[in-house]
Amino acid sequence: MDERLIAQTCFPSRYVQGPAALGMIPRIAKGFGGRALMITDPFVADKVLPTVQDKLQGADLVIEKFGGECTDDEIDRLVAIGKERQCESVIGFGGGKTLDTAKAVSAYMQVQIIIVPTLASTDAPCSARAVIYKPTGEVVRYLDLPKNPDVVLLDTELIVKAPVRFLISGIGDALSTWFEAESCMTKGAANSTCGAGHLHPGTMTAYALAKLCYETLCEYGTLAVMSAKAGACTPAFEKVVEANTLLSGLGFESGGLGAAHAIHNGLSELEECHKYMHGEKVAFGVLAGLFFADKSQEVIDKVYKLCEDVGLPTTLADLGVKEVTEEKLKIVAERTCVPEETIHNELRPGLPSQVIQAIKAADAEGRRRKGM
Numbered sequence: 001m002d003e004r005l006i007a008q009t010c011f012p013s014r015y016v017q018g019p020a021a022l023g024m025i026p027r028i029a030k031g032f033g034g035r036a037l038m039i040t041d042p043f044v045a046d047k048v049l050p051t052v053q054d055k056l057q058g059a060d061l062v063i064e065k066f067g068g069e070c071t072d073d074e075i076d077r078l079v080a081i082g083k084e085r086q087c088e089s090v091i092g093f094g095g096g097k098t099l100d101t102a103k104a105v106s107a108y109m110q111v112q113i114i115i116v117p118t119l120a121s122t123d124a125p126c127s128a129r130a131v132i133y134k135p136t137g138e139v140v141r142y143l144d145l146p147k148n149p150d151v152v153l154l155d156t157e158l159i160v161k162a163p164v165r166f167l168i169s170g171i172g173d174a175l176s177t178w179f180e181a182e183s184c185m186t187k188g189a190a191n192s193t194c195g196a197g198h199l200h201p202g203t204m205t206a207y208a209l210a211k212l213c214y215e216t217l218c219e220y221g222t223l224a225v226m227s228a229k230a231g232a233c234t235p236a237f238e239k240v241v242e243a244n245t246l247l248s249g250l251g252f253e254s255g256g257l258g259a260a261h262a263i264h265n266g267l268s269e270l271e272e273c274h275k276y277m278h279g280e281k282v283a284f285g286v287l288a289g290l291f292f293a294d295k296s297q298e299v300i301d302k303v304y305k306l307c308e309d310v311g312l313p314t315t316l317a318d319l320g321v322k323e324v325t326e327e328k329l330k331i332v333a334e335r336t337c338v339p340e341e342t343i344h345n346e347l348r349p350g351l352p353s354q355v356i357q358a359i360k361a362a363d364a365e366g367r368r369r370k371g372m
């Protein structure tokens with residue numbers, strides 16, 4: 001058996017999205033056996049739950065507030081509660097770390113999991129991966145779960161109320177999906193299913209969905225951001241929430257990652273970039289990746305225009321790097337090109353010198369277009 005010849009694509013079992021979709025939780029939880037352990041953000045517990053009681057009526061819920069960090073101790077604490085109260089499923093309701101904790105708790109309890117994101121800011125909800133942290137905030141390890149979530153459920157009436165910056169960041173993350181999947185497809189590189197060290201490429205389904213993700217953002221991205229600013233849950237908003245969550249999730253996991261996420265990890269080395277969101281840094285990684293991969297003027301214009309229209313960064317200054325020095329570029333480029341990084345899924349060799357050229361060009365193009 002040669003893993004490189006065996007394609008693999010992973011999906012959540014069920015994806016549910018729409019206004020007032022929370023109302024489906026009682027029925028779904030009942031189908032999983034009855035009582036559910038609901039792990040929520042403190043914000044969700046205090047501000048959201050009291051307003052959605054009617055939608056959750058009839059569900060047998062044990063509600064526990066998440067402690068704030070996805071650590072082994074926090075997971076153990078919640079597993080103990082779930083077992084003691086004889087919960088037959090786990091519901092994660094909130095942001096990324098709450099959802100990762102809920103995924104881990106359900107895996108250890110060996111029960112079904114319902115993931116309920118309150119933001120459309122990243123592509124993590126659909127994946128089989130959870131990131132475990134130390135109580136001090138550093139990453140300890142990636143926990144690769146035996147399966148993707150049983151249900152991912154988004155209530156768009158709720159999501160449209162979140163600050164619009166989260167949706168925009170999600171667009172930045174989703175914008176990387178096709179370019180990275182395309183590189184992996186062309187090179188036959190491994191995707192992100194089943195954790196590090198495996199060699200499976202994706203299936204044609206995964207690449208087709210990654211392409212649909214990009215086309216959806218180009219067509220509806222600007223309309224979705226405008227809708228969200230108006231608090232309007234329009235069809236365009238629905239489409240982009242799906243692109244950010246489902247298409248981007250399937251695309252990164254089963255299509256694979258490339259230059260954009262590697263450059264994101266490089267940018268994260270700079271102190272100035274720390275206050276920016278994942279998708280905002282990924283968006284600049286996409287722009288630099290376009291120069292790195294030698295894309296056409298037409299593609300470059302289209303992607304810059306989308307970033308400008310929705311409000312994603314197009315220059316290093318937009319990411320807080322006011323003074324660009326060779327030293328900073330070198331730090332970013334060297335981290336981008338460490339051996340385990342996904343830039344090596346690109347056709348061209350992932351050399352720090354080439355990454356520096358790409359970042360300089362992307363920044364200059366962003367400034368030129370702004371008339372700077």
Ligand SMILES: [Zn+2]
Binds near residue numbers: 282
């Ligand atoms: Zn990402």
